[in-house]
Amino acid sequence: MFVTHLSTERSFRELARTLDPILYKVALRACRDPAVARDLVQDTFERGLRSLPQLPPDTQMRAWLTTVLHNRIVDHCRVQARRQSEPLEAAEEIAQPPVDDEAWAHITPEDLERALARLPEKFQSVCQLFLIERLSYDAIARRLGIPKNTVGTRLTRGREKLRALLLGGTEEEVE
Known part of the structure; x- marks a missing residue:
């Protein structure tokens, strides 16, 4: 789906409903904690909604949101690694x-x-x-x-x- 099709928050919410189970499975597979996976997906959608006006018109939202989720997972893993390596x-x-x-x-x-x-x-x-x-x-x-x-x-x-x-x-x- 392209950004031009998502001119409103309502369109974004419809896309989010469609992608939610897919992104949740990705997050759950990566972090193995349902609550953390849900938080990561929620954060991904929040960031997507905030960034919607700045995205180029030809952005493929599914790929872009998957990339955002991937980056959130990496950030989460880094934070966890720092906590575990506490002196x-x-x-x-x-x-x-x-x-x-x-x-x-x-x-x-x-x-x-x-x-x-x-x-x-x-x-x-x-x-x-x-x-x-x-x-x-x-x-x-x-x-x-x-x-x-x-x-x-x-x-x-x-x-x-x-x-x-x-x-x-x-x-x-x-x-």
């Missing part, structure tokens, strides 16, 4: 349980160093590098020769063990 440090900060400031107020740097020394080696080295030397997960992984995800896991468990040591937990919590 572990940021995710770790979010995952930490709330801290009782009153209990931590009396802990000195010396207390922290003594507690670090009591940790099992695999937790001690990661906690020392992250908490004291302020290295990133990547730098710790390179220095210790372990995967970045292992750094995050050991840091989480090491912090739990430190918390137990510093706040009067049992030796079993540290082992």
